[in-house]
Amino acid sequence: DQQVKQNSPSLSVQEGRISILNCDYTNSMFDYFLWYKKYPAEGPTFLISISSIKDKNEDGRFTVFLNKSAKHLSLHIVPSQPGDSAVYFCAASGSAGNMLTFGGGTRLMVKP
Amino acid sequence: NAGVTQTPKFQVLKTGQSMTLQCAQDMNHNSMYWYRQDPGMGLRLIYYSASEGTTDKGEVPNGYNVSRLNKREFSLRLESAAPSQTSVYFCASRRTGGRGYGYTFGSGTRLTVV
Numbered sequence: 001d002q003q004v005k006q007n008s009p010s011l012s013v014q015e016g017r018i019s020i021l022n023c024d025y026t027n028s029m030f031d032y033f034l035w036y037k038k039y040p041a042e043g044p045t046f047l048i049s050i051s052s053i054k055d056k057n058e059d060g061r062f063t064v065f066l067n068k069s070a071k072h073l074s075l076h077i078v079p080s081q082p083g084d085s086a087v088y089f090c091a092a093s094g095s096a097g098n099m100l101t102f103g104g105g106t107r108l109m110v111k112p
Numbered sequence: 113n114a115g116v117t118q119t120p121k122f123q124v125l126k127t128g129q130s131m132t133l134q135c136a137q138d139m140n141h142n143s144m145y146w147y148r149q150d151p152g153m154g155l156r157l158i159y160y161s162a163s164e165g166t167t168d169k170g171e172v173p174n175g176y177n178v179s180r181l182n183k184r185e186f187s188l189r190l191e192s193a194a195p196s197q198t199s200v201y202f203c204a205s206r207r208t209g210g211r212g213y214g215y216t217f218g219s220g221t222r223l224t225v226v
Contacts, residue, residue, distance in 0.1 A: 043202055102155040
């Protein structure tokens, strides 16, 4: 049973608009959440993270929101750019921080 | 460039053959990991090594073995490959004290078992 789920396998957005990627988790012991970005033929690279003591973290065009009561987080990209086209993975870890549990990924396509 | 290096990048095996995937990092990280990526399943942890000399099973260890040869190198071995092991394999390392942002991934090994 997947503990981290990304229910949308793909998302298509027009350049300049907002992209919203969603992620749900089931394990209450997760206390740190991350988004990774992956281009074809490359390994995932860290994008942005949020601790469970916060409900929002912002880094430039990227903002992650955490709703602990709903066990839901989302990644907002504003404005979206064609270079943002990639697969985005949501991940979570517990307090030990020594393992990441990943969601299935969402393929984002930003159209010029 | 500093980072995680995986070899080979591509491999085709016949069912029952064995092979070892190599991984090396030059960032002096203590922890190293092997993940596999399958469509819709995300990345699933196969084995990890919290420090030199230790290894532990992850979510999907069956059919695999690992060796933490030294602090830099962490290899993954398939003793008798099966079609279900067709996947993209990623090695990662993590700096001490780093949460998820401390992970660095290699570029992957695409393995096909026929």
